[in-house]
Amino acid sequence: MWQQVELALSQSAHRVLVKLASFLPALLALLVAVIVLTLIGAGVAALLRRILTSARFDDRLARNSVAAISDWVPSHSPTLIVTRTVFWICVLLGCFIGISAFDAAYPGDQQLSLFVLPYFTHVVGAIIVLIIGSIIARFLSRSVLIGAVNAKLQYARFLSLGVKWLVLVLTAAMVLDHLQIGGVVVELAFGILFGGIVLTLALAVGLGSRDIVSRSLEKNADRDFEHIPAESDYKSSGSENLRHF
Amino acid sequence: MASTQTTPDAAPEATASAGNLLVSLTPLPANALEATLANLALAFPDQTVLVATPDAAPDLSTGGPLRLVPYTPQVTAANASWMLTAADYLNTFRLAEEHQATTCLLLGTESHTLQPEAIRGLATAALTFDLTVARYNLGPHERLVNSAILYPVTRALFCTRPRFPLAIDLGLSLRMAGRLASIAQKFAAANQPEALLWPVAEAATASYSITEVDIGARGIPQPAAHDLSALLNEVAGSLFAEVDSKAAYWQRARNPLPVRQLLQGSPAAEGAPDVTSMIETFRLAYTNLHEIWSLVLPPNSLLGLKRLYLAPAGTFNMPDNLWTRIVYDFILAYRLRTINRGHLLGALTPLYLAWVASHLVLTSAGPTIPEQHIQDQAMAFETDKPYLVSRWRWPDRFNP
Numbered sequence: 001m002w003q004q005v006e007l008a009l010s011q012s013a014h015r016v017l018v019k020l021a022s023f024l025p026a027l028l029a030l031l032v033a034v035i036v037l038t039l040i041g042a043g044v045a046a047l048l049r050r051i052l053t054s055a056r057f058d059d060r061l062a063r064n065s066v067a068a069i070s071d072w073v074p075s076h077s078p079t080l081i082v083t084r085t086v087f088w089i090c091v092l093l094g095c096f097i098g099i100s101a102f103d104a105a106y107p108g109d110q111q112l113s114l115f116v117l118p119y120f121t122h123v124v125g126a127i128i129v130l131i132i133g134s135i136i137a138r139f140l141s142r143s144v145l146i147g148a149v150n151a152k153l154q155y156a157r158f159l160s161l162g163v164k165w166l167v168l169v170l171t172a173a174m175v176l177d178h179l180q181i182g183g184v185v186v187e188l189a190f191g192i193l194f195g196g197i198v199l200t201l202a203l204a205v206g207l208g209s210r211d212i213v214s215r216s217l218e219k220n221a222d223r224d225f226e227h228i229p230a231e232s233d234y235k236s237s238g239s240e241n242l243r244h245f
Numbered sequence: 246m247a248s249t250q251t252t253p254d255a256a257p258e259a260t261a262s263a264g265n266l267l268v269s270l271t272p273l274p275a276n277a278l279e280a281t282l283a284n285l286a287l288a289f290p291d292q293t294v295l296v297a298t299p300d301a302a303p304d305l306s307t308g309g310p311l312r313l314v315p316y317t318p319q320v321t322a323a324n325a326s327w328m329l330t331a332a333d334y335l336n337t338f339r340l341a342e343e344h345q346a347t348t349c350l351l352l353g354t355e356s357h358t359l360q361p362e363a364i365r366g367l368a369t370a371a372l373t374f375d376l377t378v379a380r381y382n383l384g385p386h387e388r389l390v391n392s393a394i395l396y397p398v399t400r401a402l403f404c405t406r407p408r409f410p411l412a413i414d415l416g417l418s419l420r421m422a423g424r425l426a427s428i429a430q431k432f433a434a435a436n437q438p439e440a441l442l443w444p445v446a447e448a449a450t451a452s453y454s455i456t457e458v459d460i461g462a463r464g465i466p467q468p469a470a471h472d473l474s475a476l477l478n479e480v481a482g483s484l485f486a487e488v489d490s491k492a493a494y495w496q497r498a499r500n501p502l503p504v505r506q507l508l509q510g511s512p513a514a515e516g517a518p519d520v521t522s523m524i525e526t527f528r529l530a531y532t533n534l535h536e537i538w539s540l541v542l543p544p545n546s547l548l549g550l551k552r553l554y555l556a557p558a559g560t561f562n563m564p565d566n567l568w569t570r571i572v573y574d575f576i577l578a579y580r581l582r583t584i585n586r587g588h589l590l591g592a593l594t595p596l597y598l599a600w601v602a603s604h605l606v607l608t609s610a611g612p613t614i615p616e617q618h619i620q621d622q623a624m625a626f627e628t629d630k631p632y633l634v635s636r637w638r639w640p641d642r643f644n645p
Binding site for chain 2: 077139142143145146147148149150152154156157160242243244245
């Protein structure tokens, strides 16, 4: 009896050690691939930054308004965006190669990469969607806020928040869909949330701010009748004939 | 009367003969063109002048002083007739080269409202100086963007005098026209022929001689667009970009300027203008845009804005140094891309309206005449220039 237990334990320990012995090189291969590609990426990014800086890439791009990358990510120069993109592409490449190497070095019966690689691609896609969604949400939210304030709308912040959350909810739904989490529940929840926000905005603007709108309209109408109806905003800001330009 | 500013590089000798003068006109309606030509004939009765017009030229009797040069613009700018654009400078220089003119007059829209004496004054000064800028006699509530931003910034940073750095009537020597055309060519190549150029800054950078000439009253064309924010974005954005591109020059420029005499014919503001709408816009912005302003402005400026927010309409007064710091910090944020540049200039609009309201309250209630306040404001920009230079060089340094 005791011998059988001892045999079973030793066999288990042996199997664990064998698994560990085959797993560690695979893990090492993965880490080496990621580290090497990261270093290559850093080198390429540094080289690219130097080339773009010497070629005055930012100035050239600024002169060409067609490619206004900086409008979306204002705090970074186009050179920085390009070099960082190249760096992260190299890191991702390292991950892909590392997983393949891990799969090749791992002598298990299952082909791990068959499952991991597609899901890893989805995770990367989801992260990219999340980043882009956040940037767009911030950009649109600020655009709406500043535009609404300059249009003298009292509910500017509310509009801005509404737009921001619309984009964020849409982004979250896309991310979860990409990660294949939740399935139909996410779609349903997204529909309800998105529709709810739109309905709330419509009700708030249409009904809740009815008094504000009517007061604003009355005020404008009174001003128009009392003062200078023909002058546009930039020319006239009241009873005096102001010319900003 | 022309006030002059001669930079170390000597002005070209006034050897240009009258026949070498090219007057370049922007597109005009037929009757306005005829009136302009009549004024030009009165301005130059004894000399032959080339008049370039993109419009269909009327028949002129032979023997007159004007020689019309109708042309088809090689570069045209859409929707930008209220200001001189890169296309205008480019077309003028091409024509000047083609007809071997040594001096150019570039007259903007509504040039038919210019008096013959004013045109002659521009032409005379243009024979001596590289850049002659028109100085208009406007009402106290006109061209407020110029008074609030364009004039003080240009004067402080580029150490130049012209009161209207974005004037639409200019006299140019051939080398000045060539320099402006080379810059305009870059914009045209980038498919931006409607871009604004800053001749005063350009002349200062190149050490060319600059002068300004009193034009008197003139019809000032107004932009077709009605959105103040968009227009401010276009004009102030162009100036901020110019400041950014010429940082190497203006950080070194330290010409002390004599105190300016007030313009004759700049009357005190009459009546109390309605500033309620502008103050309301500022207060609405303060409650909503505070978060964005705090990305751009230091705490001291935010405190100043808070005081302004709490001030009643009757004593609504933005101190000169507060407005100076605001503009300088926005220029810096434009350079650093702290936030999106469109957002940045959009967030500047309510602050500009607050300045306008403060200016109007100050000049309508007290003894200060508008021009005095504008000169004081410009002086504050000059005094505080070291702040911008310091922050430009070390933007991350602690700034209370």
